[in-house]
Amino acid sequence: MSPMKLCVPGDKLCSTVDCIPGTGVYLRHGCIYSSLTGYVLKKNEGEELPVISVVRETETQLLPDVGAIVTCKVTSINPGSTPLKDRFRGTIRKEDVRATEKDKVETYKSFRPGDIVLAKVISLGDVQSNYLLTTAENELGVVVAHSEAGAQMVPISWCEMQCPQTHGKEFRKVARVQPEFLQA
Incomplete structure (x- = not known):
């Protein structure tokens, strides 16, 4: 069947x-x-x-597995630990945002709703939650973000992006995107 x-x-x-x-x-x-x-x-x-x-359908690789690099859209920032209930949602916990100084991470300085993020699957989840994701490697983090003015921001460091229109700076956990993740 x-x-x-x-x-x-x-x-x-x-x-x-x-x-x-x-x-x-x-x-x-x-x-x-x-x-x-x-x-x-x-x-x-x-x-x-x-x-x-x-x-699980192993031949088609329709669903990401542990270790897979995934592209995600941030839909909400939740300071608590309540998992989101929708299908194929993932959670990046505060301790999985970056590799160092994990206790100093402020989520709102790493991601904002609407950001596009490269993350790695660290757990398929269980009954209580779905995918657990990490951005703790330099290659992982925000790849696309828009400023309040609506312009696509440009990375200026590993932790900041800048609006090309207003020159305003916003904190993000910026990905150092590797060539294999770029499309021509």
Whole structure:
């Protein structure tokens, strides 16, 4: 049977009345939930009810894996630790913004909503959250940012970008983009 439905950790798949839990799922309060990102499979294995599982598609590499470099758009800055609930969301924790002086990181001086960021996947997440990301390497961080005037800013150091119209400077964790990540 071929994969049918894409799901992420925490997605409710069905009731235990309808299916038997297989791999990649967990039970809670009489319902079966996905414990990983992948495809939902239902198979009749000689039982009364079909077995429901979640499997990863390894051949197509449709989803990022640990160690993958991903391009992300910052949608919100959350000073707390509440994970975002939407599909394929990632979190860059304060301690994963940069490699040194982690205790001095101020998130609003590293990223702003709307920024485009290169990050590395450090965890596929679990039931409570989705991807965990890091920008702690020099090559990772903000690659595109717009000033309050709406102009695309230019990096001037590893921690600042400047608006070409107003010449105003804003703090960011700037990526030192490597040639393999640039498109011609």
